[in-house]
Amino acid sequence: MxxxxxxxxSPRAGGNTEQALEECSKAIERENVETQIISLRGKQxxxxxxxxxxxxxxxxxxxxxxxxxxxxxxxxxxxxxATPVYFGTARGDLMxxxxxxxxxxxxxxxxxxxxxxxxxxxxxxGGHTATIQELLMFYLINDMIVCGSTYWNMLFGGAPGEVxxxxxxxxxxxxxxxxxxFCINKLKx
Numbered sequence: 001m002x003x004x005x006x007x008x009x010s011p012r013a014g015g016n017t018e019q020a021l022e023e024c025s026k027a028i029e030r031e032n033v034e035t036q037i038i039s040l041r042g043k044q045x046x047x048x049x050x051x052x053x054x055x056x057x058x059x060x061x062x063x064x065x066x067x068x069x070x071x072x073x074x075x076x077x078x079x080x081x082a083t084p085v086y087f088g089t090a091r092g093d094l095m096x097x098x099x100x101x102x103x104x105x106x107x108x109x110x111x112x113x114x115x116x117x118x119x120x121x122x123x124x125x126g127g128h129t130a131t132i133q134e135l136l137m138f139y140l141i142n143d144m145i146v147c148g149s150t151y152w153n154m155l156f157g158g159a160p161g162e163v164x165x166x167x168x169x170x171x172x173x174x175x176x177x178x179x180x181x182f183c184i185n186k187l188k189x
Contacts, residue, residue: 004078009094031181055107085123124158149176
Protein backbone atom coordinates (compact mmCIF):
# COMPACT_ATOMS: atom_id res chain seq x y z
CA MET A 1 0.00 0.00 0.00
CA UNK A 2 1.13 3.55 -0.71
CA UNK A 3 2.45 5.54 2.25
CA UNK A 4 3.23 9.15 3.16
CA UNK A 5 5.72 10.22 5.81
CA UNK A 6 4.72 13.40 7.66
CA UNK A 7 7.46 15.14 9.65
CA UNK A 8 6.49 17.20 12.68
CA UNK A 9 9.13 19.84 13.49
CA SER A 10 7.41 21.15 16.62
CA PRO A 11 9.09 20.59 19.98
CA ARG A 12 5.65 20.63 21.66
CA ALA A 13 3.76 17.39 22.20
CA GLY A 14 0.10 17.83 21.27
CA GLY A 15 0.71 21.31 19.88
CA ASN A 16 -0.82 23.03 16.89
CA THR A 17 1.64 21.61 14.35
CA GLU A 18 0.94 18.08 15.54
CA GLN A 19 -2.81 18.73 15.36
CA ALA A 20 -2.44 20.07 11.81
CA LEU A 21 -0.57 16.92 10.77
CA GLU A 22 -3.19 14.70 12.36
CA GLU A 23 -5.89 16.41 10.27
CA CYS A 24 -3.76 16.08 7.14
CA SER A 25 -3.05 12.43 7.93
CA LYS A 26 -6.76 11.61 8.30
CA ALA A 27 -7.49 13.20 4.91
CA ILE A 28 -4.70 11.20 3.25
CA GLU A 29 -5.92 7.97 4.83
CA ARG A 30 -9.44 8.62 3.50
CA GLU A 31 -7.77 8.30 0.07
CA ASN A 32 -6.60 4.78 1.05
CA VAL A 33 -2.98 5.83 1.53
CA GLU A 34 -1.18 4.96 4.76
CA THR A 35 0.53 7.66 6.83
CA GLN A 36 3.32 7.79 9.36
CA ILE A 37 3.92 10.88 11.48
CA ILE A 38 7.52 11.26 12.64
CA SER A 39 8.37 13.88 15.24
CA LEU A 40 11.72 15.63 15.50
CA ARG A 41 10.85 16.45 19.13
CA GLY A 42 13.73 15.58 21.44
CA LYS A 43 16.16 14.86 18.62
CA GLN A 44 19.35 16.87 18.24
CA UNK A 45 19.51 17.18 14.44
CA UNK A 46 22.88 18.54 13.35
CA UNK A 47 23.54 20.55 10.20
CA UNK A 48 25.10 19.01 7.11
CA UNK A 49 28.89 19.23 7.14
CA UNK A 50 29.24 18.64 3.36
CA UNK A 51 31.59 15.69 3.84
CA UNK A 52 29.95 13.87 0.89
CA UNK A 53 30.46 10.48 2.50
CA UNK A 54 26.78 9.80 1.70
CA UNK A 55 27.81 9.50 -1.96
CA UNK A 56 29.95 6.50 -1.06
CA UNK A 57 27.95 4.89 1.74
CA UNK A 58 24.36 5.89 0.93
CA UNK A 59 23.93 7.15 4.48
CA UNK A 60 24.65 10.36 6.33
CA UNK A 61 27.86 10.22 8.38
CA UNK A 62 26.20 12.06 11.29
CA UNK A 63 24.68 9.56 13.71
CA UNK A 64 21.79 11.43 15.33
CA UNK A 65 18.79 9.36 14.22
CA UNK A 66 18.21 11.04 10.86
CA UNK A 67 19.35 7.98 8.88
CA UNK A 68 16.40 6.03 10.28
CA UNK A 69 14.05 8.81 9.15
CA UNK A 70 15.72 8.80 5.72
CA UNK A 71 15.04 5.05 5.48
CA UNK A 72 11.33 5.69 6.14
CA UNK A 73 11.21 8.49 3.55
CA UNK A 74 13.05 6.38 0.97
CA UNK A 75 10.39 3.64 1.32
CA UNK A 76 7.44 6.07 1.15
CA UNK A 77 5.55 7.53 -1.79
CA UNK A 78 5.14 10.98 -0.28
CA UNK A 79 6.65 13.44 2.17
CA UNK A 80 4.99 16.28 4.04
CA UNK A 81 6.82 18.54 6.47
CA ALA A 82 5.12 20.77 9.01
CA THR A 83 6.74 23.40 11.18
CA PRO A 84 5.80 26.10 13.60
CA VAL A 85 7.01 29.50 12.49
CA TYR A 86 9.71 30.98 14.72
CA PHE A 87 10.81 34.53 13.95
CA GLY A 88 9.32 34.37 10.46
CA THR A 89 10.96 31.12 9.35
CA ALA A 90 10.94 27.34 9.72
CA ARG A 91 12.59 25.76 12.73
CA GLY A 92 16.33 25.34 12.32
CA ASP A 93 16.37 21.62 13.10
CA LEU A 94 13.88 20.98 10.30
CA MET A 95 16.02 22.90 7.82
CA UNK A 96 19.10 20.96 8.97
CA UNK A 97 17.21 17.69 8.50
CA UNK A 98 15.93 18.67 5.05
CA UNK A 99 19.36 19.74 3.86
CA UNK A 100 20.85 16.41 4.93
CA UNK A 101 17.93 14.40 3.51
CA UNK A 102 18.35 16.24 0.22
CA UNK A 103 22.11 15.71 0.22
CA UNK A 104 21.74 11.95 0.75
CA UNK A 105 19.07 11.73 -1.97
CA UNK A 106 21.07 13.75 -4.48
CA UNK A 107 24.28 11.90 -3.63
CA UNK A 108 22.76 8.44 -4.03
CA UNK A 109 19.64 7.14 -5.80
CA UNK A 110 17.57 10.37 -6.02
CA UNK A 111 14.96 8.74 -3.77
CA UNK A 112 13.08 12.04 -3.34
CA UNK A 113 12.46 12.39 -7.08
CA UNK A 114 8.74 12.36 -7.88
CA UNK A 115 7.64 11.83 -4.30
CA UNK A 116 4.39 13.72 -3.65
CA UNK A 117 3.91 16.22 -0.85
CA UNK A 118 4.41 19.76 0.31
CA UNK A 119 4.94 21.94 3.38
CA UNK A 120 2.64 23.15 6.17
CA UNK A 121 3.33 26.23 8.30
CA UNK A 122 1.68 27.03 11.64
CA UNK A 123 2.06 30.43 13.32
CA UNK A 124 0.42 32.67 15.85
CA UNK A 125 0.42 35.81 13.67
CA GLY A 126 2.66 35.82 10.61
CA GLY A 127 5.59 34.44 8.68
CA HIS A 128 3.59 31.64 7.10
CA THR A 129 4.19 32.49 3.47
CA ALA A 130 7.92 33.10 3.92
CA THR A 131 8.19 29.74 5.68
CA ILE A 132 6.26 27.93 2.95
CA GLN A 133 8.46 29.55 0.31
CA GLU A 134 11.56 28.48 2.21
CA LEU A 135 10.33 24.89 2.45
CA LEU A 136 9.20 24.75 -1.18
CA MET A 137 12.81 25.23 -2.23
CA PHE A 138 13.56 21.76 -0.79
CA TYR A 139 10.73 20.15 -2.76
CA LEU A 140 11.55 21.84 -6.03
CA ILE A 141 15.31 21.22 -6.07
CA ASN A 142 14.71 17.55 -5.28
CA ASP A 143 12.41 16.96 -8.28
CA MET A 144 9.37 16.38 -6.09
CA ILE A 145 5.69 16.76 -6.97
CA VAL A 146 4.06 19.50 -4.85
CA CYS A 147 0.32 19.42 -4.31
CA GLY A 148 -1.74 22.52 -3.82
CA SER A 149 -4.97 23.20 -1.99
CA THR A 150 -7.62 25.89 -1.83
CA TYR A 151 -5.17 28.28 -0.13
CA TRP A 152 -1.60 28.12 1.14
CA ASN A 153 -0.99 25.29 3.61
CA MET A 154 -1.00 27.38 6.75
CA LEU A 155 -2.85 27.60 10.03
CA PHE A 156 -3.13 30.24 12.70
CA GLY A 157 -2.67 29.31 16.34
CA GLY A 158 -0.45 30.16 19.28
CA ALA A 159 -1.55 28.25 22.37
CA PRO A 160 -2.01 24.51 21.88
CA GLY A 161 -5.40 23.81 20.31
CA GLU A 162 -5.93 27.25 18.79
CA VAL A 163 -5.61 25.84 15.26
CA UNK A 164 -8.96 24.13 15.90
CA UNK A 165 -10.51 27.62 15.68
CA UNK A 166 -9.04 28.21 12.20
CA UNK A 167 -11.77 26.58 10.12
CA UNK A 168 -10.46 27.86 6.81
CA UNK A 169 -6.94 26.68 7.61
CA UNK A 170 -8.15 23.23 8.65
CA UNK A 171 -10.16 22.96 5.45
CA UNK A 172 -7.09 23.92 3.45
CA UNK A 173 -4.97 21.26 5.18
CA UNK A 174 -7.64 18.60 4.71
CA UNK A 175 -7.91 19.36 0.99
CA UNK A 176 -4.12 19.32 0.70
CA UNK A 177 -4.08 15.86 2.30
CA UNK A 178 -6.80 14.68 -0.10
CA UNK A 179 -4.79 16.00 -3.04
CA UNK A 180 -1.63 14.23 -1.86
CA UNK A 181 -3.50 10.94 -1.58
CA PHE A 182 -5.24 11.51 -4.92
CA CYS A 183 -1.97 12.24 -6.74
CA ILE A 184 -0.20 9.24 -5.23
CA ASN A 185 -3.06 6.96 -6.28
CA LYS A 186 -3.01 8.35 -9.83
CA LEU A 187 0.76 7.89 -10.06
CA LYS A 188 0.52 4.33 -8.77
CA UNK A 189 -1.88 3.32 -11.59
